[in-house]
Amino acid sequence: xxxxxxxxxxxxxxxxxxxxxxxxxxxxxxxxxxxxxxxxxxxxxxxxxxxxxxxxxxxxxxxxxxxxxxxxxxxxxxxxxxxxxxxxxxxxxxxxxxxxxxxxxxxxxxxxxxxxxxxxxxxxxxxxxxxxxxxxxxxxxxxxxxxxxxxxxxxxxxxxxxxxxxxxxxxxxxxxxxxxxxxxxxxxxxxxxxxxxxxxxxxxxxxxxxxxxxxxxxxxxxxxxxxxxxxxxxxxxxxxxxxxxxxxxxxxxxxxxxxxxxxxxxxxxxxxxxxxxxxxxxxxxxxxxxxxxxxxxxxxxxxxxxxxxxxxxxxxxxxxxxxxxxxxxxxxxxx
Amino acid sequence: xxxxxxxxxxxxxxxxxxxxxxxxxxxxxxxxxxxxxxxxxxxxxxxxxxxxxxxxxxxxxxxxxxxxxxxxxxxxxxxxxxxxxxxxxxxxxxxxxxxxxxxxxxxxxxxxxxxxxxxxxxxxxxxxxxxxxxxxxxxxxxxxxxxxxxxxxxxxxxxxxxxxxxxxxxxxxxxxxxxxxxxxxxxxxxxxxxxxxxxxxxxxxxxxxxxxxxxxxxxxxxxxxxxxxxxxxxxxxxxxxxxxxxxxxxxxxxxxxxxxxxxxxxxxxxxxxxxxxxxxxxxxxxxxxxxxxxxxxxxxxxxxxxxxxxxxxxxxxxxxxxxxxxxxxxxxxxx
DNA sequence: CTGTTAGCGCATTCAT
DNA sequence: ATGAATGCGCTAACAG
Numbered sequence: 106x107x108x109x110x111x112x113x114x115x116x117x118x119x120x121x122x123x124x125x126x127x128x129x130x131x132x133x134x135x136x137x138x139x140x141x142x143x144x145x146x147x148x149x150x151x152x153x154x155x156x157x158x159x160x161x162x163x164x165x166x167x168x169x170x171x172x173x174x175x176x177x178x179x180x181x182x183x184x185x186x187x188x189x190x191x192x193x194x195x196x197x198x199x200x201x202x203x204x205x206x207x208x209x210x211x212x213x214x215x216x217x218x219x220x221x222x223x224x225x226x227x228x229x230x231x232x233x234x235x236x237x238x239x240x241x242x243x244x245x246x247x248x249x250x251x252x253x254x255x256x257x258x259x260x261x262x263x264x265x266x267x268x269x270x271x272x273x274x275x276x277x278x279x280x281x282x283x284x285x286x287x288x289x290x291x292x293x294x295x296x297x298x299x300x301x302x303x304x305x306x307x308x309x310x311x312x313x314x315x316x317x318x319x320x321x322x323x324x325x326x327x328x329x330x331x332x333x334x335x336x337x338x339x340x341x342x343x344x345x346x347x348x349x350x351x352x353x354x355x356x357x358x359x360x361x362x363x364x365x366x367x368x369x370x371x372x373x374x375x376x377x378x379x380x381x382x383x384x385x386x387x388x389x390x391x392x393x394x395x396x397x398x399x400x401x402x403x404x405x406x407x408x409x410x411x412x413x414x415x416x417x418x419x420x421x422x423x424x425x426x427x428x429x430x431x432x433x434x435x436x437x438x439x440x
Numbered sequence: 441x442x443x444x445x446x447x448x449x450x451x452x453x454x455x456x457x458x459x460x461x462x463x464x465x466x467x468x469x470x471x472x473x474x475x476x477x478x479x480x481x482x483x484x485x486x487x488x489x490x491x492x493x494x495x496x497x498x499x500x501x502x503x504x505x506x507x508x509x510x511x512x513x514x515x516x517x518x519x520x521x522x523x524x525x526x527x528x529x530x531x532x533x534x535x536x537x538x539x540x541x542x543x544x545x546x547x548x549x550x551x552x553x554x555x556x557x558x559x560x561x562x563x564x565x566x567x568x569x570x571x572x573x574x575x576x577x578x579x580x581x582x583x584x585x586x587x588x589x590x591x592x593x594x595x596x597x598x599x600x601x602x603x604x605x606x607x608x609x610x611x612x613x614x615x616x617x618x619x620x621x622x623x624x625x626x627x628x629x630x631x632x633x634x635x636x637x638x639x640x641x642x643x644x645x646x647x648x649x650x651x652x653x654x655x656x657x658x659x660x661x662x663x664x665x666x667x668x669x670x671x672x673x674x675x676x677x678x679x680x681x682x683x684x685x686x687x688x689x690x691x692x693x694x695x696x697x698x699x700x701x702x703x704x705x706x707x708x709x710x711x712x713x714x715x716x717x718x719x720x721x722x723x724x725x726x727x728x729x730x731x732x733x734x735x736x737x738x739x740x741x742x743x744x745x746x747x748x749x750x751x752x753x754x755x756x757x758x759x760x761x762x763x764x765x766x767x768x769x770x771x772x773x774x775x
Numbered sequence: 776c777t778g779t780t781a782g783c784g785c786a787t788t789c790a791t
Numbered sequence: 792a793t794g795a796a797t798g799c800g801c802t803a804a805c806a807g
Contacts, residue, residue, distance in 0.1 A: 110799095110800090112799090112800055112801085113800065113801060113802095114800080114801095122777075122778085123777065123778045123779075124778090124779095124800090124801080124802090125777070125778060125779080125780095125802080125803085126776090126777060126778075127801095128801065128802055128803085129776095129777085129802095131801090131802095132802080136776055136777085137776070137777085138776060138777090141776080141777080155557055156557070156800090156801085157498075157559070157799085157800050157801070158557065158558055158559060159494055159497045159498050159501075159503065159559055159799090159800080159801095160498055160783090160799070160800035160801040160802090161800080161801055161802075162494045162783095162801095163492075163494050163495055163498050163783050163784070163785090163799090163800080163801075163802095164782085164783055164800085164801050164802045164803080165783090165801085165802070165803095166494075166783075168494065170537070177523065178519055178522055178523040178526065179516075179519055179520050179523045181514075181516070184513055184514055184516075184519040185514055187513055187538070188512060188513040188514040188540070191513065191538060191539075191540060192540075195539075200537050200539075200558060201537060201538050202505070202535050202536060202537045202538075203522070203526060203536055203537075203538055204526070204530075204535075205523065205526060205527075219535075222490055222491070222493065223493055223535055224492070224493060224494055330720060359720060359721055359724075362724065363723050363724070366723055366724065366774055367723070367772075369774065385665060385694060385698075386694055386721045386724060388698050388701055388702070389694075389697065389698070389701065389721065389724035389725065389726070390724065391724070437702075439701055439704065445783095445784085447783090447784055447785080448784065448785060448786095449784080449785095457793075457794085458793065458794040458795075459784090459785075459786090459794090459795095460786080460787075460793070460794060460795080460796095461792085461793060461794075462785095463785065463786055463787080464786090464792095464793085466785090466786095467786080471792060471793085472792070472793085473792060473793090476792080476793080491784090491785085492783085492784050492785070494783090494784080494785095495783070495784035495785045495786090495799090496784080496785055496786075497785095497799095498783090498784080498785075498786095498798095498799050498800070498801090499784085499785050499786045499787080499798085499799055500785090500786070500799090501799080776807105777806100777807085778805105778806085778807080779804105779805085779806080779807095780803100780804090780805085780806100781802105781803090781804090781805105782801100782802095782803095783800105783801090783802090784799105785798105785799090786797105786798100786799090787796100787797085787798095788795105788796090788797085789794100789795090789796090789797105790793100790794085790795085790796100791792100791793080791794080791795100
């Protein structure tokens with residue numbers, strides 16, 4: 106029943122050639138006569154031979170596996186990234202192993218080490234924060250890394266980013282163009298590069314329009330659903346707070362909206378948001394006038410290709426930074 | 441700079457023991473004198489030795505990796521499963537490699553083969569459909585499989601499921617209890633076991649209440665967002681259609697809701713849904729009176745433990761079926 | 776073009 | 792309790 110593993114050696118015997126030749130056929134090495142190749146191929150499938158990737162890896166010290174490490178997998182953004190990466194990786198013959206840092210830098214460092222020890226050929230990293238305390242460690246592994254969405258400052262590596270500043274700026278400008286003048290900022294801690302850039306964009310739009318930024322209504326935090334919820338709770342309690350807000354990402358946005366929905370107060374009718382991220386459920390976000398859409402699928406695909414090219418030594422030796430443009434989406438406000 | 445890989449051999453030399461002893465220490469083999477173990481351990485970290493998992497795998501033919509294969513990663517449900525699985529796997533020393541079948545049975549078969557050839561120790565499978573045409577193939581691999589959410593009929597394996605019938609039944613009953621009498625069904629093709637069971641639950645609730653099921657308003661399809669959208673478009677065009685619907689899952693629900701929102705018609709005020717799945721954005725689903733919440737995190741964790749136990753030969757030899765209870769969530773309808 | 780040979784790094788008999 | 796020797800299945804020189 107259980108087939109005793111058939112190896113390259115059996116194939117060789119069956120085809121009356123050496124194991125080296127079989128190996129060549131397996132690797133599409135052109136230095137094999139057509140006829141020989143044919144014989145080997147026949148032996149292979151008459152025997153039902155399957156290549157043992159582990160043995161190959163031991164020789165080549167390459168696993169054709171790449172690791173992706175994200176703060177968590179359950180966020181829509183990261184999972185779309187993983188999905189599109191996986192598509193492209195599969196197309197190029199790689200597998201994807203996943204890890205999560207649970208938004209902890211310590212865990213992140215541990216996971217990077219763990220992945221590297223699993224001998225993944227490369228790591229796509231969405232770092233938790235801007236701190237680079239453990240950078241020396243990861244350089245040690247001597248393994249290619251590609252950053253997506255956020256970066257670790259001071260680490261030379263390929264990067265896949267979006268134009269956060271411009272995206273935020275356009276969204277805020279659009280609000281201003283519709284007559285909103287007091288616009289608050291609900292965002293992530295600016296140590297994270299992404300949040301920092303979006304904040305800059307917000308500031309730029311305000312400045313260009315000659316509007317004042319009320320520091321009291323610039324709120325930083327860990328941009329999660331609970332943060333958005335509680336922040337909005339606070340804001341609504343303050344009768345002088347602005348009715349219009351720019352929100353740094355979808356989680357915070359979701360939290361803020363959830364709060365407003367659970368409170369039936371009159372004032373919620375006045376609220377207007379612009380926010381980063383567009384998701385399948387974005388039409389349901391009642392206060393969302395503008396959404397900054399990121400080309401997530403392309404980003405994942407790009408990350409996959411960057412890391413593979415780096416591994417296979419294709420492409421420029423210099424680290425590349427790909428900055429994708431965002432798209433501003435206007436929503437009808439149905440209340 | 442680049443450390444020339446330090447192997448078990450170097451450690452052995454440094455500790456003045458044989459490689460066998462080092463190996464024993466690495467594997468916590470008790471047959472090592474305490475003093476010797478100490479020496480080896482010191483050698484290990486003075487040299488910065490790292491175990492090469494690939495070499496180990498080649499010997500043991502185990503990779504400590506398990507594969508998960510889902511229709512796609514971009515759905516919240518599957519991603520939550522993967523997330524919680526990954527947590528538990530990591531805790532028990534395993535890694536997770538992901539694959540997607542893109543909702544195609546053919547691709548699914550291919551991926552199972554691919555994963556098996558990568559020598560994953562086990563596969564957690566969320567199959568696309570009920571067809572089991574390629575079952576003989578996968579039995580060949582002689583590798584443990586655990587089904588999650590849905591099953592392939594006729595394949596003996598561990599299963600992690602929820603009580604779909606009861607969940608659906610309770611939700612529909614709750615609607616009935618609030619005075620809804622004409623309730624349609626918007627669901628997935630009943631070849632998928634999950635959909636089939638939910639449909640049964642719907643039928644049971646209707647029957648128990650003595651209500652008639654209008655076949656015209658039982659709609660099957662591929663339960664995706666576009667399906668929900670178009671189905672609702674159709675339904676709304678029919679003035680005799682019911683205002684109350686049970687929906688098979690979150691994607692369909694999202695599609696249906698998106699349609700209703702984009703149409704500002706008067707009638708949408710009358711619409712009420714009950715649906716499977718509760719997500720972070722569920723409060724935004726305007727027509728959702730009841731949601732059937734699945735214990736996703738526990739399911740992922742259970743799947744992880746089942747597959748590992750199977751791999752490590754722990755637990756009962758008989759395939760197990762874990763049926764988790766659902767929870768009915770009531771939402772306020774804020775319109 | 777093809778065969779011979781020698782490991783990759785580790786776990787594991789079988790001795791001792 | 793420890794060591795010597797063997798081989799997991801494959802690839803990569805090097806010869807021929």
